[in-house]
Amino acid sequence: MMQSPLPPGRPIRPGSGGRRCPWAWCLLLLLVAVACAPAGVREQARRAAALSAAGRDAEALQILKDLCRRSRGRGRSCTDLARVRGRLAQARLGPVRTRLAEFREAGRPVPLSVLDELAARVAGLEAVDPDAPGLGEVKGAIEAARGATSSAVNATLAKAEDLSAGGDWEGALKALEGAKALDPGTVGPRSRELADRAVAALAAEADAAAGREDWKTARRCLDRWLAIRPGDPGAEGLRRKIEAGDNAEAYLERAAAARAAYAYDEAVAALRRAAAYPDAPADVAERLSALLAEAAAFHFRNGASFLEQEHLVEAVEAFEQGSGFLAALPDARRGQVAVPKKAVRALADRLFSKAQAAARKGFPGAALLGYDLVLELEPGYPQAAQLRRAAEAAVAARARKCLAVTAFKGPAAAPEVGGIFTAELLRRLHRDLDADLRVVERASLDLLLKEYELARTAGRDTRRQDPSAGFRFTSADYLLLGEVVDYRVETSRQETARTIRVQTGTESVPNPAYVPGKTRDPKVPPVIRRPTYEDVRYRQTHYRKVGTASVSYRVVxxxxxxxxxSEVLEASRTAEDDAHEGVEIGAFKLPVKLADLPPDMELLREAQEEVVEKLARQVAGGFRGADARYLAEAAARDEAGDRRAALERYADARAIMARKGRDPAAVTAKIREHLDVLAGF
Structure with a gap:
């Protein structure tokens, strides 16, 4: 073991706070530590350098992280760690940034498959180095791109739904096809589901069109179906049905079968359809003319036969059908059809007689139907046109009920106000109800009572009158009676005393900044001016005007x-303002203020207009839409079995519709369905 180079003595304890070693001893200690570094550390450093040089930065990174940790963040290993970490992050994140930028510059959302691939690359770097520079930024960019892609997909799905709701199946599927690459897992199933819906809808539409023999629509739907789903075996049945029916030969066969069954309407329609095909036989036009002539003669014979048997309704229908076929013939061929003129004239005579009977019994609607039929059979029938106009006028007069508006009674203080209200109300009712109701003015209820007395004394047998006729007037169906209950302006005033503190002038006072005998500054005067204030009292008056107009009315x-x-309507208008007296004290001046209020008549006029508008709206609401009410009543009468009353209500509805400029064709057809009513007179 290596011996310590330190001389014997007291050891130095780290962090002891005692005496410090001289710098020479510290340097010697560092050199010894480096020299004594374990051989494994040096080997790891050399291995990390070799791995980095070989491009294996991920492996070198792990070694350098361990070495840097051992060196407590200092030394060459930490520098190498930063360099390798930056190079590795650039190698892994650079392509991700580039790919995202390409889509961003092209203005296109990034497919989820691409985002998943990029996210996998980023996850690989994160697994190696969670603290890699730029890692969080790139992860955020990927998530933002994922959100943008999701929004684009949702917008496309919504657009496809809108297009499909409007029947544009192709546009909807095309939109989904364009978005399928973005999110196949979401768009793919939706596209298949939408294609199923499109095929089902087109198949139903094509089948319905084929059922009504609209072959053009059926073929168009079939083509769209096969464009969405080419070769779909489910379309084969529809294709065969179209091929079998959409040709001249099929219609020629149908015409022959219908002719054999005396179904001439169907036969003529089929022959006309056959003639529209380019491959139709050359003589199809001649066949059609012959069929029309045959049908006209057939129905004329039937009409004459029905008339002999006193079947008036069937006779009219047969002659109308025969006339229709005759009118469809070319002019040169009409003379070849034998028209039973005597039978036609006899039928016209019978209808004319029935119409007159209906008119005498007070059924102008039935009479009008009869005269219309007479003129269709014999346009020059004597007196028919004149009597028809009379019946039409009677229906119009009955349908358009009359509302008599009596002059409103005014208040005792202003009796002329009633006339003002009445005139304005009449103007508005004429504006809103002219097509539904006749609005007339009566000077007073007394005049209506005189009309009633004249009606009672006009030679009628009161014992045979309807019990409800005791109050009936000849000139009106409804009465509008009213009275102006209130028409006044109330003015109130409230006086108050106000006190305000105001500056009334100024006064001279010693300047606190000036010291006699010491102040030398000429800009500091010995005396200054200060404002003086006083409490000023004055009277203020608050004025308030309320204009009120109210009416009481009844519809009888x-x-x-x-x-x-029966109701009471009221409206009011309010105006307010303040006035005060003038005050002048010293330098203070408060000018006189007068209240600025509108005249009484202006307030009353505004209140009056509101009341009249309410009244006109309520009255009009009860009478507007007469045609709809007549139609509803006619349907109810039909359901109850009272066909005479139903016919009259249909006639009334048609009269109102004519005044409103509406097409009465549907109502006219309903009237024709009640031919049996006319035959019953």
């Missing part, structure tokens, strides 16, 4: 006297 059914609605 003139047929029964029932009160349909």
């Amino acid at each position: 059914d003139a047929r029964s006297g029932d009160v349909l609605r």
Whole structure:
């Protein structure tokens, strides 16, 4: 064993705080420590250097970390450790940064597979050196890229759902296909599920189109189906169905079968479809004309037969069908069809008689239907057009009910206000209800009562009147009675005494900064001015105006006297302001302020407009939509078996719809379904 070079004596204890050794002894101690370093440490240092030189930095790193730890962070081993650590981090993280930058510069999200690969490289470095420089930064960049990719995938999924909801299956699948590389695990199943939905929807649409013989739509859906899923065996059945039905020969066969069954409507439709194909026979147009002539003659014969048997409804339907087929014939071929003119005239006579009977019994809707049919059969039928106009006017007058608005009674203090309210209300009701209701003005209830008395004394047998007719007026269906209950302005004032402290002037006082006989500065005067304050009292008045307008009204059914609605409506407008007297004390001046309030009539006019608007809105709400009410009532009457009343309500609905410019075709068809009602007169 090596002997200590220190002379015998008291040993030096580390951290003893006693005397320190001279520098020569310290240097000698360091040299001895280096010389006495274990041979294993030197060998490890040489091995780390060799590994680093060979590019095996990960292995060298572990050795250098151990050597640096032993040297307590000092020495060459720590320097070598920092160098190797930096080189290793650059080798592992540099490619990761470069790859992320490529996607960032291209403006594209990074596929999850790429991110997983990069994360694996970073994890490898972290396993070797958790404290590698830049490690946290790169891990954060990878997570940020992963979040951006997830957001892009979610946005694409949402876009695909929107496109598919609008029927753009191809666009939705294309969007998913573009995002599949980003996240195959998420997008792939969604793409397959969407393709299944698309095929199901297109198959259903194609099948429905084939069912209604819309072959163009059916083929388009089939093509889209096969574009999404090429060679799908499920499409074969639909393809065969389309091929079997979408050709001229199929329609020619159908036309022949329908003709044999006297189903001329179906036969004509099938022959027309056959004629639309390029490969249709050359004589298909001639076949169609012959079929139309045959169908017209067939229905005319049936109509005459039905008329002889007193089956009026069936006769009308047969003649209408025959006329329809005849009108479809070319002009040159119409003369070849024998029209039973006597039978047609006889049917027109019967319908004319029925229409007159309906009109006499107070059913103008049925009468209008009869006159329409007469004019269709015989456009020049005597008096039919004139009587039709009368029936149409009667239906319109009945459908558009009349609301009589009596002059509102004004308050005793301002009786003229009632007329103002009435005029404004009439204007608004005319604006809102013109298509649904006739709004008329009556000067007073007394005038309506006179009309009622005239109606009672006009030669009617009151013993045979309807019990509800005791309150019925001839000029109105509904009455609007009202009174202006309140129309006034209340003004209040409240006086208060206010006290404020204000500067009224200034006064001279000794300057505390000036010392007689000692102050030499000319800028420091012996006397200065200071403000003087006083309490000023003045009167302030708060003015408040409240304009109030209120009306009481009732809507009464003139047929029964029932009160349909009764309410009191009120509105108010408020204006406030302050006024105060003028004050002048010394240098202080408070000018006079007058209250700035609107005139009483302005407040009342605003309150009046609000009340009238409320009133008009409530009244209009009860009468608007007359056509919808008539249709609902007609349906209810039909369900109850009262077909006469149903026909009249349908006629009323059509009259209101005509005033509103709406298409009445559907209601007209409903009216035609009640031909049996006309036949019953």
